[in-house]
Amino acid sequence: xxxxxxxxxxxxxxxxxxxxxxxxxxxxxxxxxxxxxxxxxxxxxxxxxxxxxxxxxxxxxxxxxxxxxxxxxxxxxxxxxxxxxxxxxxxxxxxxxxxxxxxxxxxxxxxxxxxxxxxxxxxxxxxxxxxxxxxxxxxxxxxxxxxxxxxxxxxxxxxxxxxxxxxxxxxxxxxxxxxxxxxxxxxxxxxxxxxxxxxxxxxxxxxxxxxxxxxxxxxxxxxxxxxxxxxxxxxxxxxxxxxxxxxxxxxxxxxxxxxxxxxxxxxxxxxxxxxxxxxxxxxxxxxxxxxxxxxxxxxxxxxxxxxxxxxxxxxxxxxxxxxxxxxxxxxxxxxxxxxxxxxxxxxxxxxxxxxxxxxxxxxxxxxxxxxxxxxxxxxxxxxxxxxxxxxxxxxxxxxxxxxxxxxxxxxxxxxxxxxxxxxxxxxxxxxxxxxxxxxxxxxxxxxxxxxxxxxxxxxxxxxxxxxxxx
Amino acid sequence: xxxxxxxxxxxxxxxxxxxxxxxxxxxxxxxxxxxxxxxxxxxxxxxxxxxxxxxxxxxxxxxxxxxxxxxxxxxxxxxxxxxxxxxxxxxxxxxxxxxxxxxxxxxxxxxxxxxxxxxxxxxxxxxxxxxxxxxxxxxxxxxxxxxxxxxxxxxxxxxxxxxxxxxxxxxxxxxxxxxxxxxxxxxxxxxxxxxxxxxxxxxxxxxxxxxxxxxxxxxxxxxxxxxxxxxxxxxxxxxxxxxxxxxxxxxxxxxxxxxxxxxxxxxxxxxxxxxxxxxxxxxxxxxxxxxxxxxxxxxxxxxxxxxxxxxxxxxxxxxxxxxxxxxxxxxxxxxxxxxxxxxxxxxxxxxxxxxxxxxxxxxxxxxxxxxxxxxxxxxxxxxxxxxxxxxxxxxxxxxxxxxxxxxxxxxxxxxxxxxxxxxxxxxxxxxxxxxxxxxxxxxxxxxxxxxxxxxxxxxxxxxxxxxxxx
Numbered sequence: 008x009x010x011x012x013x014x015x016x017x018x019x020x021x022x023x024x025x026x027x028x029x030x031x032x033x034x035x036x037x038x039x040x041x042x043x044x045x046x047x048x049x050x051x052x053x054x055x056x057x058x059x060x061x062x063x064x065x066x067x068x069x070x071x072x073x074x075x076x077x078x079x080x081x082x083x084x085x086x087x088x089x090x091x092x093x094x095x096x097x098x099x100x101x102x103x104x105x106x107x108x109x110x111x112x113x114x115x116x117x118x119x120x121x122x123x124x125x126x127x128x129x130x131x132x133x134x135x136x137x138x139x140x141x142x143x144x145x146x147x148x149x150x151x152x153x154x155x156x157x158x159x160x161x162x163x164x165x166x167x168x169x170x171x172x173x174x175x176x177x178x179x180x181x182x183x184x185x186x187x188x189x190x191x192x193x194x195x196x197x198x199x200x201x202x203x204x205x206x207x208x209x210x211x212x213x214x215x216x217x218x219x220x221x222x223x224x225x226x227x228x229x230x231x232x233x234x235x236x237x238x239x240x241x242x243x244x245x246x247x248x249x250x251x252x253x254x255x256x257x258x259x260x261x262x263x264x265x266x267x268x269x270x271x272x273x274x275x276x277x278x279x280x281x282x283x284x285x286x287x288x289x290x291x292x293x294x295x296x297x298x299x300x301x302x303x304x305x306x307x308x309x310x311x312x313x314x315x316x317x318x319x320x321x322x323x324x325x326x327x328x329x330x331x332x333x334x335x336x337x338x339x340x341x342x343x344x345x346x347x348x349x350x351x352x353x354x355x356x357x358x359x360x361x362x363x364x365x366x367x368x369x370x371x372x373x374x375x376x377x378x379x380x381x382x383x384x385x386x387x388x389x390x391x392x393x394x395x396x397x398x399x400x401x402x403x404x405x406x407x408x409x410x411x412x413x414x415x416x417x418x419x420x421x422x423x424x425x426x427x428x429x430x431x432x433x434x435x436x437x438x439x440x441x442x443x444x445x446x447x448x449x450x451x452x453x454x455x456x457x458x459x460x461x462x463x464x465x466x467x468x469x470x471x472x473x474x475x476x477x
Numbered sequence: 478x479x480x481x482x483x484x485x486x487x488x489x490x491x492x493x494x495x496x497x498x499x500x501x502x503x504x505x506x507x508x509x510x511x512x513x514x515x516x517x518x519x520x521x522x523x524x525x526x527x528x529x530x531x532x533x534x535x536x537x538x539x540x541x542x543x544x545x546x547x548x549x550x551x552x553x554x555x556x557x558x559x560x561x562x563x564x565x566x567x568x569x570x571x572x573x574x575x576x577x578x579x580x581x582x583x584x585x586x587x588x589x590x591x592x593x594x595x596x597x598x599x600x601x602x603x604x605x606x607x608x609x610x611x612x613x614x615x616x617x618x619x620x621x622x623x624x625x626x627x628x629x630x631x632x633x634x635x636x637x638x639x640x641x642x643x644x645x646x647x648x649x650x651x652x653x654x655x656x657x658x659x660x661x662x663x664x665x666x667x668x669x670x671x672x673x674x675x676x677x678x679x680x681x682x683x684x685x686x687x688x689x690x691x692x693x694x695x696x697x698x699x700x701x702x703x704x705x706x707x708x709x710x711x712x713x714x715x716x717x718x719x720x721x722x723x724x725x726x727x728x729x730x731x732x733x734x735x736x737x738x739x740x741x742x743x744x745x746x747x748x749x750x751x752x753x754x755x756x757x758x759x760x761x762x763x764x765x766x767x768x769x770x771x772x773x774x775x776x777x778x779x780x781x782x783x784x785x786x787x788x789x790x791x792x793x794x795x796x797x798x799x800x801x802x803x804x805x806x807x808x809x810x811x812x813x814x815x816x817x818x819x820x821x822x823x824x825x826x827x828x829x830x831x832x833x834x835x836x837x838x839x840x841x842x843x844x845x846x847x848x849x850x851x852x853x854x855x856x857x858x859x860x861x862x863x864x865x866x867x868x869x870x871x872x873x874x875x876x877x878x879x880x881x882x883x884x885x886x887x888x889x890x891x892x893x894x895x896x897x898x899x900x901x902x903x904x905x906x907x908x909x910x911x912x913x914x915x916x917x918x919x920x921x922x923x924x925x926x927x928x929x930x931x932x933x934x935x936x937x938x939x940x941x942x943x944x945x946x947x
Contacts, residue, residue: 119723119834165670174670176679177647190922197832199862200635200644200903202683204915204945205927209646209679213672230729253589259700259770300729304774362667364589392669433670445674452660457675459933464926475674 015100015469016080018058026061029071034062044089045104046097049151052355053094053439057084057104064109066183066191066222073220074189076103076469084471085220087128087155091162092356093438095215099473105220107157113137114223120197121228122180127157127221134226144231146172148264149434150341157221163213165434167264167296167340170256170391172229174434176212183223184211187465197225210460215436216471218464232298234305235263236328237336238312240321241289245269245386248291249367251319252390255295256363258315260308265391266294266340267366272347272387276339279346284339285325285332293321293390294336344396347385351400355413355440359424360394360433372423373397380412394433421447437475445476485570485939486550488528496531499541504532514559515574516567519621522825523564523909527554527574534579536653536661536692543690544659546573546939554941555690557598557625561632562826563908565685569943575690577627583607584693590667591698592650597627597691604696614701616642618734619904620811627691633683635904637734637766637810640726640861644904646682653693654681657935667695680930685906686941688934702768704775705733706798707806708782710791711759715739715856718761719837721789722860725765726833728785730778735861736764736810737836742817742857746809749816754809755795755802763791763860764806813857814866821853821870825883825910829894830864830903842893843867850882864903891917907945915946 018037026035036042037059047054063069076083082102089096098104111128116138123138123145132152134145149159149166158164160182165174181195184207195201195208211219242248248267255265269291273284286292295312299305313324327333348354361369370386377384383400399416401409421431421444430448431437437445446454457476462468468477488507496505506512507529517524533539546553552572559566568574581598586608593608593615602622604615619629619636628634630652635644651665654677665671665678681689712718718737725735739761743754756762765782769775783794797803818824831839840856847854853870869886871879891901891914900918901907907915916924927946932938938947 117832117834118727120832121726163670163672163676165672169670173647176676177643186922186926192920192923192926194923196898196900198830198864198898198900198903199833200633200639200830200859200864201900202633202635202828202904202906203901204907204919204923205688205930206633206646206679206683207923207926209676213676218675230727233729256591257588257700259703301777307771358672360668360670362587362590363669364587389670394668394670428666428668430666430668430671431673433668434672436672437674449674450662452656453662453664453674453677456656456662456677456934460675460930463929463933 015082015102018081018102022079022081023059025075026059026072030061030068036060045086048089048091048094048096050092050356053097053099055097055099055101057098058101060104060106062106062109066185069105069185069220069222070189070191072103072105073185073187077188077467080467080469082469082472085216087158088130088153090151090154090158091438092435093440095161095436095438095474097439099439108155110222116141117197122197123226123228125156125224125226127224128155130155131159138228139231142231143228145178145226145228147175147178150344156224160212160221160224161215162434162436165389165392165394167266167389169389170265171261171263176209178227179208179212179224180227181225182208182211182221184219185222186219187467187470195225213436215438215475217461217474218470233300234302235296235298236305236309236326237333238295238309239285239325239327239336240293240295240316241286241323242291242293242321243289245291245370246367247320248293249370249390251293251316251321252366253364254315254319255312256391258311260297260312262312262391263296263298264389266388267390268292268294268340268343268387272343272385273339275346275350276342279349280338280342282335282338285327285335289322294340343387347398347400351383351402353401353409354398356435357397357399357417357420358394358432358435359397359420359429360392361424361427361429363391363393365427365429366390366393366395369395369423369427369429373420376416376419380416382412382416384416393429417444439474442475485552485572488551488572492549492551493529495545496529496542500531500538506530515556518559518561518564518566520562520826523567523569525567525569525571527568528571530574530576532576532579536655539575539655539690539692540659540661542573542575543655543657547658547937550937550939552939552942555686557628558600558623560621560624560628561908562905563910565631565906565908565944567909569909578625580692586611587667592667593696593698595626595694595696597694598625600625601629608698609701612701613698615648615696615698617645617648620814626694630682630691630694631685632904632906635859635862635864637736637859639859640735641731641733646679648697649678649682649694650697651695652678652681652691654689655692656689657937657940665695683906685908685945687931687944688940703770704772705766705768706775706779706796707803708765708779709755709795709797709806710763710786711756711793712761712763712791713759715761715840716837717790718763719840719860721763721786722836723834724785724789725782726861728781730767730782732782732861733766733768734859736858737860738762738764738810738813738857742813742855743809745816745820746812749819750808750812752805752808755797755805759792764810817855817868817870821872823871823879824868826905827867827869827887827890828864828902828905829890829899830862831894831897831899833861833863835897835899836860836863836865839865839893839897839899843890846886846889850886852882852886854886862903863899887914909944912945
């Protein structure tokens with residue numbers, strides 16, 4: 008199956024007039040008025056300006072713009088905070104960018120059904136802060152707190168707490184969607200179980216703005232755990248650290264998160280933040296958190312974990328049970344991406360997810376690649392769920408060498424991931440940048456199925472074209 | 478969008494020869510050799526014989542049969558244990574029935590990644606028994622333990638433990654599928670996070686054998702909770718009992734299940750089983766379970782729940798912490814469906830799921846219908862997740878009156894569910910019997926989207942046609 012691209016209508020004066028008529032002048036931007044920020048995402052590897060940017064305030068506006076785009080064969084791309092890493096929100100075929108950021112109201116907290124209904128542009132950090140006041144908790148915890156909730160939904164963002172609590176998809180109960188025709192539908196709702204027709208909700212989660220535009224989301228909340236503790240365990244090397252993880256997962260201690268980190272990433276974070284990490288003497292660390300409703304429950308769990316860790320070769324157990332100590336650890340963890348970015352000229356990332364029993368093998372393989380290609384590679388990530396964040400650094404390499412090596416290193420890594428029965432992306436998505444690797448992983452039959460699903464939603468292929476499977 | 482049906486090729490001698498050649502004579506059944514059991518499911522409201530039944534032993538056989546059906550325009554329906562309640566496995570257009578029951582091997586237990594890989598015909602009860610030996614737990618717990626795992630996957634079966642642990646979909650990590658073309662694909666895997674292309678796995682869960690045939694499943698396991706306790710709380714009436722549920726869900730006690738039941742259903746179960754329930758003096762009951770890894774943890778939770786229940790009007794708190802007392806309660810709960818069935822001549826069921834804050838309102842509405850239509854209606858179900866099982870009993874009504882009243886009562890119930898923002902089915906699915914109610918709930922735009930998704934998988938519409946959205 009081939010999809011015809013580049014047969015879209017270019018935006019003209021008529022179109023701009025239509026949008027101004029609909030939204031007023033202040034919410035329509037074209038030409039030089041379009042901010043450079045909107046031409047790329049956080050990692051910036053790919054860039055392209057939209058022909059027009061429209062700022063929307065409600066579902067009806069989204070619907071009318073998309074219906075217009077559908078009728079006139081104009082590509083349309085929804086845009087949130089632009090914190091993506093794979094170019095999913097970059098309008099590679101130009102056209103209309105719908106800036107969703109001003110649809111950022113929290114609409115309803117339902118304390119009986121434990122749901123929060125939000126507009127798509129609400130920021131992740133605002134959700135956590137808001138529900139905390141009601142002694143409630145929205146567990147998904149991706150590193151980038153200034154992402155919008157619809158961005159999180161569209162990448163099915165995971166984050167650190169996935170080990171215990173699952174990923175964004177697990178906390179999306181219902182969605183209001185604008186389909187590529189402009190029609191508005193609702194899927195799911197405030198129900199716990201649902202076996203009523205095909206599961207559109209979970210198909211939209213992770214679809215990177217290519218199947219429908221999320222205009223409202225009903226999120227699941229849970230009671231806020233009262234207590235939490237973090238444990239830092241230094242190890243002689245990363246293999247030993249990661250090797251301990253399957254035994255932790257099998258134990259009945261139910262950790263909230265299990266992160267791994269290496270000394271040089273910690274040193275980079277210390278330098279970047281100008282703050283000391285509690286320990287930087289060991290080569291590798293596991294960082295675990297536990298939460299629960301009583302000090303005793305949490306203590307019981309981390310005590311038994313401490314014993315497991317020591318048996319598995321941990322050199323020490325550092326317990327962070329005060330806000331100050333937790334802050335010292337987690338602010339460093341939160342700064343890893345920025346710290347690595349600041350240490351080089353340019354970088355690209357690989358976000359594979361492998362079975363947790365294969366994490367050590369994959370990380371060791373990246374060491375081998377580092378030597379083989381003479382290129383710096385930095386790892387950190389979620390040992391507890393097998394999702395690695397691997398950064399390949401350009402440093403002072405010339406353009407041609409960088410492009411060549413990056414492409415080779417990526418090829419090796421994704422091949423290795425496939426060999427280990429891993430997946431191309433754990434939480435950052437495919438977008439534009441990872442298409443070839445998804446294609447290599449899936450093969451023609453599956454890829455073709457994805458393309459047919461795309462066309463089932465979007466027969467004219469106007470919604471965020473050129474992404475994921477196209 | 479309309480779908481052409483009944484333009485299928487009828488099975489002839491050539492086809493039978495092909496199947497015998499492929500499978501041998503002993504695994505191909507036609508004409509009078511086809512068991513009557515295979516012409517209907519558990520509830521039996523709709524029946525139709527397949528033209529041929531083939532018993533398969535492996536994926537390759539499934540693939541070849543489906544490819545043959547695709548090539549020759551023959552409808553094909555996969556069949557497990559036939560414990561469904563909505564006719565999803567009934568071959569309403571005849572054709573080939575693939576009996577999957579002999580593909581029933583447990584293929585691999587992976588103790589490092591906590592997964593169990595199984596063939597589709599493995600029974601739910603066998604999974605629980607198998608993993609228990611390894612101190613592991615497969616949480617989904619639908620009432621019908623003799624269902625196959627692929628049947629559970631295809632209805633996204635929920636069960637009693639959904640309150641704490643979620644539904645079948647949450648425990649399916651990966652699937653091997655035979656597409657309607659006969660091609661074999663794998664989706665998901667032993668990974669915890671996945672954001673690599675559209676989420677086919679979760680679309681298949683709950684698709685009732687209409688999009689692909691499940692030939693292998695990788696299930697998620699968790700460590701087995703060591704302790705569990707059940708609590709039975711009698712109330713003056715069902716409204717008070719169910720009214721307590723939102724406060725329980727909001728408390729930090731994390732119950733595994735919250736069931737509601739009424740005296741006359743309990744009496745029916747007592748009579749059916751010839752065994753006494755621990756108490757039958759109150760009009761209504763909540764039955765809760767708690768599990769955890771220490772007696773103290775479980776005790777702490779049920780003590781604080783007992784206080785909440787008493788404050789909400791519970792007349793007493795009966796604690797079942799011995800195997801004997803638990804058995805007395807749960808064997809009755811497990812017999813409700815059979816006991817109600819035995820108390821009447823014929824019945825049909827409604828399995829709506831409403832927000833938990835609306836359960837009492839819905840149940841009260843069924844009382845009103847009972848009077849209005851002079852027909853017996855029995856309720857029980859999952860108060861903790863809003864999934865009701867409502868049974869409408871024929872008793873001695875004449876055919877015409879029964880059909881008329883049943884249809885009117887259903888219409889009222891599904892309208893009410895829609896008004897309460899509920900869903901047509903919580904866990905039994907749509908199949909054939911509930912199609913008109915799904916259609917009424919979704920409306921044309923959404924229904925059309927489902928139909929296009931169906932055709933994206935199955936362009937010739939040969940796989941289990943006439944179900945869900947068709």
